[in-house]
Amino acid sequence: MKSNQTLKLLNEKATQRTRPDQSRYTAISLEDARHIAAATEQSLFRVEQIGLEDSILPERYSRNQKALSCKQQLQLHMSKIAIIGLGGLGGAVTEILARIGVGNITLVDGDCFDESNLNRQLLSSSEFLGIAKAKVAAQRVKAINPAVRVTSHETFFTAKNGGELLGDSQLAIDCLDTIRDRFILEECCRELSIPMVSAAIGGTCGQATVVFPTDQGLQAIYGKKEDAPSRGIEASLGTLPFAAVYMAAVECAETVSLLLDKKSQLRNSLLVTDIKDHTAEIFHFPPPAGSST
Amino acid sequence: MARINVTVKLFAYFRENRFKISEQEIAPGTTVGDIVDSLDIDREEVGVLMINSRHTTFETPLEEANVLAIFPVVGGG
Numbered sequence: 001m002k003s004n005q006t007l008k009l010l011n012e013k014a015t016q017r018t019r020p021d022q023s024r025y026t027a028i029s030l031e032d033a034r035h036i037a038a039a040t041e042q043s044l045f046r047v048e049q050i051g052l053e054d055s056i057l058p059e060r061y062s063r064n065q066k067a068l069s070c071k072q073q074l075q076l077h078m079s080k081i082a083i084i085g086l087g088g089l090g091g092a093v094t095e096i097l098a099r100i101g102v103g104n105i106t107l108v109d110g111d112c113f114d115e116s117n118l119n120r121q122l123l124s125s126s127e128f129l130g131i132a133k134a135k136v137a138a139q140r141v142k143a144i145n146p147a148v149r150v151t152s153h154e155t156f157f158t159a160k161n162g163g164e165l166l167g168d169s170q171l172a173i174d175c176l177d178t179i180r181d182r183f184i185l186e187e188c189c190r191e192l193s194i195p196m197v198s199a200a201i202g203g204t205c206g207q208a209t210v211v212f213p214t215d216q217g218l219q220a221i222y223g224k225k226e227d228a229p230s231r232g233i234e235a236s237l238g239t240l241p242f243a244a245v246y247m248a249a250v251e252c253a254e255t256v257s258l259l260l261d262k263k264s265q266l267r268n269s270l271l272v273t274d275i276k277d278h279t280a281e282i283f284h285f286p287p288p289a290g291s292s293t
Numbered sequence: 294m295a296r297i298n299v300t301v302k303l304f305a306y307f308r309e310n311r312f313k314i315s316e317q318e319i320a321p322g323t324t325v326g327d328i329v330d331s332l333d334i335d336r337e338e339v340g341v342l343m344i345n346s347r348h349t350t351f352e353t354p355l356e357e358a359n360v361l362a363i364f365p366v367v368g369g370g
Contacts (some may be wrong), residue, residue, distance in 0.1 A: 089370045177370035186321050202367040205305040207341075220348050232340055233306070234369030270341070272364060274305050279313075282305075283346045283362065 002040055009036045014056045019065065023049055027059040030146075044147045045077075045103060047288075060145065061101050061117045068100075072260050077103035077147075079259040082169040084108045084157050084185055086133040088244030089199055089251065090175030091123035096252040098141040102259065104149045105141060108165050109133040110156035120241040152255035157181065162188035171258055173251055174198035179232070183225045186217050195264075197254045199247040203237030204276040210254050210264040220285045221270055246275050294321050297357040299328075304364045307334055325361060326351030332363075340366030 011113065013032040016024055028036075028051050037047045048058050052074035057065070061073050068076070079102050083090050086109035090218040097105060102190055111133050121133075121246040128136050138152035157176070166172055171194050174185050182198060189196040190213045199208040199220070211217035222228035250273075254266055266282070296318045303311055306356045311332060319328070325342055329351065341364035355361060 085370050087370050099328070162301045175370045177368065179366070179368040183369075200367045200369060202365070202369045205365065205367055207364070207367050223348055223350070227339075229340065229368070231364030232368035233338065233368070237306070238370045243331060272304050283343060286347055 037184040048147045082106040082172045085175035088120040091121045092248030098144045106135045107152040120244045201243045202234035206273045208250045208271045210266040300360045302362045
């Protein structure tokens with residue numbers, strides 16, 4: 001059995017290491033894991049999966065512990081998520097989720113990097129101007145964490161292609177930049193019965209929520225889809241980088257909670273932030289009138 | 294008719310030169326839109342209106358002890 005051979009090699013190469021608090025863990029280095037993948041003709045993803053199943057931790061995750069256990073690290077490794085939009089929010093979300101160890105990431109954006117992106121979009125740089133965001137994002141994921149299985153789509157998310165793009169993702173992260181498109185993504189998530197983690201930014205402000213398929217969702221925030229404005233204050237105030245990274249971090253925290261089967265803090269709620277004066281407030285939506293829940 | 298008491302909370306740049314939170318005594322029948330107009334906030338810039346955490350509209354009249362929250366439209370990514 002290939003996995004038995006893999007596990008044997010992992011155990012041979014794994015080392016006992018010590019955390020800053022002197023507690024011990026068993027780790028495998030990236031170099032050794034790569035050698036084992038080559039020797040057993042398996043993907044790095046699979047080798048690290050076999051290791052995690054036996055509490056052998058890829059060293060890159062050592063500082064996720066003990067906030068995350070080996071079992072939870074494995075759960076993240078086996079998770080499948082889709083990041084829709086790869087701008088200010090999506091770029092930072094991609095970076096964070098690749099680092100923490102979400103194992104299967106789908107990236108969707110039809111846009112290319114432009115000079116006006118450079119103030120806030122972490123994946124943009126002067127050398128990538130004119131290059132597809134989805135392509136750059138996929139390269140970035142592989143550079144950060146080569147064990148991640150990444151799928152990228154250089155196309156815009158629409159009602160027509162949405163179901164196909166989301167595929168078998170367990171949840172979608174809304175990093176889009178128009179309110180209309182957010183409603184389209186929400187509808188696709190409802191059809192696939194998966195949750196959506198959503199955030200929006202403008203100026204120094206941000207908001208975030210989590211929508212499950214049976215929830216009121218964005219309608220509780222914006223009102224009816226038909227009446228919702230298409231753009232917000234970002235059209236005149238722009239978007240500052242710390243607002244983008246802040247709300248991306250909020251989306252990632254909620255995503256990891258959901259992937260680890262923990263309670264979402266923002267379901268049926270709206271987090272509203274302004275990083276300029278460090279205010280943050282959560283509004284809890286009451287159940288809709290006439291609802292029994 | 295007796296006047297009613299409501300709380301108005303502003304968010305983000307709506308706070309600039311205004312307030313974060315204000316207790317107001319208003320005439321019965323005063324609508325959400327009346328409050329927004331009285332604060333010299335452009336209705337076009339308003340994204341989310343909530344009374345007691347529930348989505349509301351400009352046309353809704355306020356009631357005693359309502360907490361009205363006014364957010365700008367935020368849609369960027």
